[in-house]
Amino acid sequence: MVKNCSSLSKLKILPVILQALILSIVFTGCANVAPWERGNLAQPQMELEPYPLQSEIQSHNYSSREAAPSHKSTSGGGGCGCY
Amino acid sequence: MHRNKKPQCYRGCRKLSDHSSGSAVHSQHALHALTSAALVLPGLLLSPGHASAKERINFQYSRYQEGERNLYGAPHSLKPITADVLHGSGLFSLTDRTTFSFSYTQDTWSGATPITSTPLATTGGNRAYFGKGGVVAGASPILQSDVLLNRDLTPIGRDLFTKQLTGDVDPRSVLVMVSASPETRRQATFGLSHEWNEAAINVAGGFSRERDYKSSFGNIGGRLDFNQKLTTVKFNGGYTFSEIGAILDHDSSPYINKDAYIQNIVRRGSSEILRDDRQDWVANVGLTQVLTKNAYIDASIGYTHSSGFLENPYKAMSFIFVDPAELNNGLSTPVTGRVRAFIEQRPGTRNQVALNAKYVHYISPFNAAMHLGYRLSVDDWGVNTHTFDASWVQPLGSGWTLTPRIRYYSQDSASFYRPYLFTQQTYQKPQIDSLGREIYFNPTNPDALYFRSGVFGYVDQNGNAIDDAVAQTLQPKYVPYQLPKNFSSDHRLAGFGALSGGVVLSKLLAKGVALEAGFEYYTRAGSMQIGGGGSSSFTDFDYYVANAAVKFDIEPVTSSPMGGQDSSAMSHNHAASHHHHTIPPAGIMFGHMLDKAGDFMAGYRFMYNWTGGNMMHGTHKAADQRIIDQGCSGQDCQFTPANMDMRMHMIDLMYAPTRWLNVMLMPTFMDMDMNLRELSGVKDPLRSAAHSSHAGLVHETGALSDTYFSSLVKLLDISGHRIHVNLGLSAPTGKTDIEMRRTHTEEGGLIHFGMQLGSGTWDFMPSLTYVGERSRWSWGAQLSGIKRLEEKNKSGYRLGDMVQATTWGGFDLTHWLTATVRGAYTWQDRIHRDFDQFNARMGPMDFPSNYGGQFWDMGFGVNARIPAGRFAGNRFGIEWLQPISNDFNGFQLNRQGSLAATWSYHF
Numbered sequence: 004m005v006k007n008c009s010s011l012s013k014l015k016i017l018p019v020i021l022q023a024l025i026l027s028i029v030f031t032g033c034a035n036v037a038p039w040e041r042g043n044l045a046q047p048q049m050e051l052e053p054y055p056l057q058s059e060i061q062s063h064n065y066s067s068r069e070a071a072p073s074h075k076s077t078s079g080g081g082g083c084g085c086y
Numbered sequence: 087m088h089r090n091k092k093p094q095c096y097r098g099c100r101k102l103s104d105h106s107s108g109s110a111v112h113s114q115h116a117l118h119a120l121t122s123a124a125l126v127l128p129g130l131l132l133s134p135g136h137a138s139a140k141e142r143i144n145f146q147y148s149r150y151q152e153g154e155r156n157l158y159g160a161p162h163s164l165k166p167i168t169a170d171v172l173h174g175s176g177l178f179s180l181t182d183r184t185t186f187s188f189s190y191t192q193d194t195w196s197g198a199t200p201i202t203s204t205p206l207a208t209t210g211g212n213r214a215y216f217g218k219g220g221v222v223a224g225a226s227p228i229l230q231s232d233v234l235l236n237r238d239l240t241p242i243g244r245d246l247f248t249k250q251l252t253g254d255v256d257p258r259s260v261l262v263m264v265s266a267s268p269e270t271r272r273q274a275t276f277g278l279s280h281e282w283n284e285a286a287i288n289v290a291g292g293f294s295r296e297r298d299y300k301s302s303f304g305n306i307g308g309r310l311d312f313n314q315k316l317t318t319v320k321f322n323g324g325y326t327f328s329e330i331g332a333i334l335d336h337d338s339s340p341y342i343n344k345d346a347y348i349q350n351i352v353r354r355g356s357s358e359i360l361r362d363d364r365q366d367w368v369a370n371v372g373l374t375q376v377l378t379k380n381a382y383i384d385a386s387i388g389y390t391h392s393s394g395f396l397e398n399p400y401k402a403m404s405f406i407f408v409d410p411a412e413l414n415n416g417l418s419t420p421v422t423g424r425v426r427a428f429i430e431q432r433p434g435t436r437n438q439v440a441l442n443a444k445y446v447h448y449i450s451p452f453n454a455a456m457h458l459g460y461r462l463s464v465d466d467w468g469v470n471t472h473t474f475d476a477s478w479v480q481p482l483g484s485g486w487t488l489t490p491r492i493r494y495y496s497q498d499s500a501s502f503y504r505p506y507l508f509t510q511q512t513y514q515k516p517q518i519d520s521l522g523r524e525i526y527f528n529p530t531n532p533d534a535l536y537f538r539s540g541v542f543g544y545v546d547q548n549g550n551a552i553d554d555a556v557a558q559t560l561q562p563k564y565v566p567y568q569l570p571k572n573f574s575s576d577h578r579l580a581g582f583g584a585l586s587g588g589v590v591l592s593k594l595l596a597k598g599v600a601l602e603a604g605f606e607y608y609t610r611a612g613s614m615q616i617g618g619g620g621s622s623s624f625t626d627f628d629y630y631v632a633n634a635a636v637k638f639d640i641e642p643v644t645s646s647p648m649g650g651q652d653s654s655a656m657s658h659n660h661a662a663s664h665h666h667h668t669i670p671p672a673g674i675m676f677g678h679m680l681d682k683a684g685d686f687m688a689g690y691r692f693m694y695n696w697t698g699g700n701m702m703h704g705t706h707k708a709a710d711q712r713i714i715d716q717g718c719s720g721q722d723c724q725f726t727p728a729n730m731d732m733r734m735h736m737i738d739l740m741y742a743p744t745r746w747l748n749v750m751l752m753p754t755f756m757d758m759d760m761n762l763r764e765l766s767g768v769k770d771p772l773r774s775a776a777h778s779s780h781a782g783l784v785h786e787t788g789a790l791s792d793t794y795f796s797s798l799v800k801l802l803d804i805s806g807h808r809i810h811v812n813l814g815l816s817a818p819t820g821k822t823d824i825e826m827r828r829t830h831t832e833e834g835g836l837i838h839f840g841m842q843l844g845s846g847t848w849d850f851m852p853s854l855t856y857v858g859e860r861s862r863w864s865w866g867a868q869l870s871g872i873k874r875l876e877e878k879n880k881s882g883y884r885l886g887d888m889v890q891a892t893t894w895g896g897f898d899l900t901h902w903l904t905a906t907v908r909g910a911y912t913w914q915d916r917i918h919r920d921f922d923q924f925n926a927r928m929g930p931m932d933f934p935s936n937y938g939g940q941f942w943d944m945g946f947g948v949n950a951r952i953p954a955g956r957f958a959g960n961r962f963g964i965e966w967l968q969p970i971s972n973d974f975n976g977f978q979l980n981r982q983g984s985l986a987a988t989w990s991y992h993f
């Protein structure tokens with residue numbers, strides 16, 4: 004039942020990363036939003052993390068129940084989550 | 087250039103925008119012009135998606151509740167896992183561009199967790215114990231068992247209750263569960279960040295502490311803005327060092343093979359502790375790019391390298407040993423598999439790569455934002471994951487925002503994950519030397535070998551017979567097992583999919599106070615894995631999380647949309663507009679009122695209570711023998727508390743609807759730990775063996791405690807003299823049915839009265855306070871009480887009533903600092919009635935008559951009020967209360983003192 008496709012996926016991921024980088028460079032070139040047109044972007048609901056307290060709780064629960072790397076891996080800590 | 091102006095502008099602009107939307111297009115244009123004018127000022131552009139730091143303080147309480155695991159109807163009394171999480175954090179500006187942040191998180195969890203998985207058809211597994219009248223008294227994990235297999239190694243079923251063979255094959259698997267007493271983790275994080283016009287850098291570090299796992303971490307990160315802030319590049323790196331000191335479960339440890347970790351296990355008393363450490367390195371780079379005036383994208387790639395002890399020391403793999411001679415004997419009768427548990431073994435390193443992408447789009451007709459996210463991670467354990475999530479942030483007007491959210495997650499199984507494993511080798515096959523003799527060894531000197539000679543005799547390596555004393559210490563040497571290098575049955579490494587959804591509701595109150603509540607339901611199933619093929623349904627479970635938060639924006643609010651004035655000057659004026667009465671010492675509750683209608687106060691109160699040292703009886707020290715004989719109502723005491731710490735966190739919210747009436751809401755959180763010691767001179771040490779063995783005799787609890795709400799009424803307010811009465815109620819939101827885990831077949835029962843988190847009853851809490859002041863002197867007195875309004879709580883008892891009288895004097899050392907001295911007398915009644923459920927009756931703390939008494943204390947404290955500048959309006963107080971004289975009811979641990987610390991902020 005257990006699949007072992009880690010090596011396969013690692014090969015697959017490289018083009019994805021490259022594409023993402025290329026896309027971002029393309030976007031950099033074409034975006035031209037003047038400062039006075041950024042009112043909507045500055046709305047609080049447009050923040051990357053509109054609810055930091057909520058996402059902290061969620062990621063702590065996910066990381067103690069799932070095997071993906073922690074969403075908040077940068078902040079460290081989190082303890083054992085051994086339950 | 088003053089950075090503070092910018093967010094004020096945005097806030098102000100937004101307010102205007104909210105009011106004008108849909109009414110006057112003309113004002114929209116005017117607004118745009120204003121916004122634009124502000125935005126073109128150099129250095130004032132916001133980086134997309136990155137909120138500028140605002141000074142704020144947050145408190146959050148969250149509850150995690152898991153559903154029952156599928157044990158196929160086996161009788162049990164296992165409680166699913168619950169976790170209570172308390173979080174506080176703050177962000178403060180040190181200079182215009184430098185901010186300091188801190189956060190503190192404390193979680194307490196308890197409940198039953200899987201230790202391994204086996205075929206359902208073993209003779210062991212989750213075995214129930216039946217008490218009086220056939221009622222299920224509990225379940226204990228039976229890790230060593232047998233399973234009957236057909237020649238394809240498919241288990242032959244057994245009845246779950248009688249364990250009799252059914253005759254049919256039964257390929258189902260089941261989790262074997264073990265219960266745990268409450269445990270608490272604490273984490274503190276500190277950060278410092280500095281911003282330039284187009285860059286930022288931040289450093290942070292902290293630590294997390296729990297009884298069996300300690301970690302310390304640090305990270306550094308930054309941000310660079312390009313292209314007129316249309317593009318932002320982010321990066322950070324972090325390092326975590328963790329020390330594991332796992333206290334192996336006394337119940338299950340004798341039945342788990344720990345040979346692979348023999349070097350790591352140390353003994354402390356009757357506990358076995360597995361020690362090791364691990365290190366985690368992380369690095370991330372990311373990019374945020376504005377796409378249009380309504381959309382941006384955020385993408386990042388992260389790498390995590392972990393090494394060291396990556397196992398979960400509490401998880402075991404079940405190996406089913408099948409004797410190859412029996413399997414290959416040519417017959418077709420069933421064969422017996424011996425189920426044996428081994429601590430799991432994971433690889434010593436792990437490399438993970440994660441790719442995140444998030445797209446955020448402003449939906450103009452709704453004034454809403456749509457967030458779409460995708461995350462891919464791969465690692466060298468074979469765990470590849472996909473996460474999709476979407477949320478819709480919808481402002482509803484009047485400060486309300488509603489955010490529904492949905493998430494789907496799927497992961498592949500780790501290459502070494504199996505529910506259990508078959509191994510075709512004999513369990514405990516004796517080693518034979520070249521002469522055909524069985525080999526023996528002495529565990530204290532494993533290098534010296536001995537050999538069976540004749541029926542009863544042994545010889546050493548030189549062929550000499552050895553004497554009986556040595557012979558009795560010998561153990562047979564077995565053929566070493568040939569097991570895979572890595573194996574785990576931790577269901578978090580299985581293949582599965584998970585769907586979750588939830589909603590966040592937030593409300594911005596006036597004066598920078600915001601309330602937030604969230605709910606999420608999560609369900610996991612093997613069948614939901616992408617591409618199917620996940621683990622079978624025996625690991626499926628669900629959970630929900632509910633939380634509530636209050637956030638204080640402590641930056642002074644200004645009504646000017648352009649933020650034209652200097653903000654710190656504004657706040658000074660704001661603060662100075664109050665006439666400042668001196669406030670009572672920090673240990674006094676409900677001791678002051680707000681002065682003006684419409685005023686709001688938010689605060690935090692911390693109380694620490696320390697008991698320890700000698701056991702006392704009345705006013706005198708009590709010797710162990712006397713406690714044994716008299717402390718436990720006729721039976722012999724076995725244990726006594728050695729020390730106990732209690733910490734309380736209270737959130738103060740106070741509002742003045744009118745000048746003479748204030749209303750107050752005070753949610754409280756509490757956590758406690760108690761160390762026990764065995765009384766010297768116990769006659770029957772066997773009775774206590776089971777309890778003494780578990781978890782080193784440390785008991786911990788912690789979570790939401792009772793919630794107070796009250797109204798304060800001003801009776802007198804003349805120059806220099808004020809009197810008010812407080813009519814308060816305490817709602818029984820704290821639990822009074824917390825249990826200790828069971829040990830072997832012995833129930834843990836309800837934990838001690840003093841370790842339960844609330845009173846369990848509705849309580850009336852009145853108080854009458856007088857305060858006076860004249861030039862630099864201030865003084866006051868308070869009479870307060872607690873009257874329990876119910877006969878008993880859900881566990882059958884009721885705490886004693888209480889009366890306290892206290893008086894104090896204060897002197898202003900400077901215009902912002904006051905020193906206080908106070909005296910207090912407290913009378914508290916004993917506990918009435920008793921537990922109506924099982925309690926282990928371990929020592930004096932389990933008997934109602936050993937609570938309450940009369941206490942005389944002296945308090946020494948200081949109060950400070952920040953008079954001007956950026957933090958104007960903040961008040962701090964701290965007080966130490968020193969016991970002077972005690973008269974205890976029954977036998978109790980001596981009081982060592984208590985500390986109260988408060989922070990409050992008036993709006």
